[in-house]
Amino acid sequence: MSQMQNVERQLREMILGLEIGPGEKLTERWIEGRFGASRTPVRAALLRLETEGLVGRDGRGWTVSPINLAELEQIAVYREAVEVAAVRLTCMHAESSAIDVIEAMLDSCDDNTPREEWHRVGMDFHIELARLSGNEFLFRAVRDAMTRLSRARWLEVRDEAALGRAWAEHRAILAAARLGDADEAARLLSTHIVGSRDRLVTSLANDRRGLRARGFAVVAA
């Protein structure tokens, strides 16, 4: 694999994994040294990550994008629009076997699954469901939105009950999709997204002080 893709992937992982905190300054030279690449692939990676919203410009330099509560709310609205459109398409033509694959993803999580895995599967559920729509643009929109939400969801304080409720909602959405009931799937998905947005923003707003103490820039709604 080329250095460019390598730097991009590793840097993205460090940002999404919060190894580099939201709001931290980045210098091209630091990245260069950290990954043993020269500035050319580093710059390519930064340009790509900028379009993903993971890094941004801060005057002349680069900054890991802060967690922005107002932005999270807007993303949720965006997500709702594209995910609902996608699931409606899916209801029209998706095969039951494709839905089984997604359901199996949910099944793969149980009591002794690490928290990190629950997190990943919870995102992939939405991404894979959007992929079934067959519309590349809806799919990419959902994938990119989930990427932007990823760090915030990682910081969210979620109890067992909330996690179980989310899984139940996921299953209900799949059930409606399997029946081809577009209106019901859309309604359930919409409710799910709004609810999860509210919990997310509330949790982060409550934790804002603690998060800042950990060095994470969190800007209010």
Place this chain on the structure above:
Amino acid sequence: MSQMQNVERQLREMILGLEIGPGEKLTERWIEGRFGASRTPVRAALLRLETEGLVGRDGRGWTVSPINLAELEQIAVYREAVEVAAVRLTCMHAESSAIDVIEAMLDSCDDNTPREEWHRVGMDFHIELARLSGNEFLFRAVRDAMTRLSRARWLEVRDEAALGRAWAEHRAILAAARLGDADEAARLLSTHIVGSRDRLVTSLANDRRGLRARGFAVVAA
């Protein structure tokens, strides 16, 4: 302005203005010479334009993205989802004065307005309407989708009647939005987008042979 932004802007204009045809090969060295910049800003511009979908990779090199009829159809579905969501938000809270500004844009076109201007205003209508939603993500989604549609719309054969009908539909959408009638605005917008997609794809499919003769790569649906 920096060379980087300069190269990006000029190259984008050449592509959108069809001065470089869909499907044409690009070499970094040609761009370098054409705009008098070195390869570093050229590569940055190409990376940006790649995420906009205007250029793509072809093996190891770069290619101006072909007109892809299947893609145009998918973009229309995507547009419909985000634009409808945006106009619904707009109906909730937009001020009449903001709508007046958009209506004035439409008014600015008359019989002796150059075709190029009609084209631009027709796109800006949708972009500015989305901006009124106040949601940055919906706005960017609409703007990017319109950018991707731009070249195809430019190649579309449109008669006076179709253009007049589109303008009437634009006005009707604004009227509904001004009244805050979200359902009606959404219905009108949705119909407008579907209709304009059908005319666009039909026109290009009919002209496909002629367009290819002009050196434009047009891939079928």
Place this chain on the structure above:
DNA sequence: GATACCGTTTTGGGATACCAAACTGGTATC
């Protein structure tokens, strides 16, 4: 005439050198 082969050229990926602007730390001044 078609085709397989091989040397040349071109091209994108990467590394590095240079510069001007921004930043930093310390000092002198009030």
Place this chain on the structure above:
DNA sequence: GATACCAGTTTGGTATCCCAAAACGGTATC
């Protein structure tokens, strides 16, 4: 003690070099 100022350093933007791989072109072979 606060502040204005200046030299030194850092940093992103740009230009340029190098390289391996791919594209190209000519030639020999069948």
